Amino acid sequence: MKNSFDEKILEEAHDWVVANQKVVLATVIQTWGSSPRQVGSRMIVNEKGDFSGSVSGGCVESAVVRECIGLIKENKPYKKIEFKVSNESAWEVGLACGGEIAVYLEQVN
């Protein structure tokens, strides 16, 4: 059975908007292999880089924050980004667990 083990992220996003912050929703839309968080997991990021929620177990959050700030700066409405298996020597960011995830970024406007 599925319960809506809900993290109330959208409610928090609304609070941020009300507080005059620019908010980007980042949602896990696809996973391949073993990924730390399931499809539908979400984090929110504001223009200062404050964030809440998660799309992985801490593996790619920093990159998602950077991308979200970029989205706000360039005033783009949405963007899809993918993260693949990490290679410790070559990449700063990646999924150590060996999975892949696609994250959809969208501005609340």
Next chain:
Amino acid sequence: MKLQTLKSIIEKKKNKSEFAIITNLTTGESEIFEKDKPLSKEMETYTNQINKLFKSKKNGIIENTEIFVETYVLPIKVIVVGAVHIAQYLVDFARSLNFEISIIDPRGYFASEQRFPDMKIINKWPDEAFKEIETNENTALIALTHDPKIDDPALQHALKKNFYYIGALGSKKTHENRCQRLKEAGFDNDQIDSIHGPIGIKLGGRSAPEIALSIIAQLVSETYKK
């Protein structure tokens, strides 16, 4: 996502309705899907696939498209019998896990608003209280009074309605006596064995928050088993 869409999502969650958010990943446009309500022209084509994901309560991209569906389901109803100390901690855990708790206790001094602010407390005997709550096989019961007068009628209701989780607080001895009473009331062994008693997973702790944690852990685990 439009602010208006975000607002209506939050409103729908508050009103406890089941719905889905449909997002076209190539345009960034999103809309809300509800059972038996028409979709926009653009999304109409995908009605069958959206319904399928909605029914199976799944999130995901519709195959060979760029349409993302995120379903919101109702929180699971958990009936707690006994507005006791442990229940106060259960309420806190349940809030962060999004279980919808109702507390039943006929004893007014336990079921006070001061002890349980912002909680739905039914200050009646279980038989009367269950007339006010719709229950089914997706409901859970946590019986905490270990007073047969209060717990037993609730347990009997839960067994008859086939609740997916039934737990009862009390020692092994208390539970043995309880099982005996249920047997005499006509319940079979399979039904009686389905009751988690003594309630909770083995954590070792004896304090009220620790017992609440062990109960809620068992409840989450049983939810995923179903």
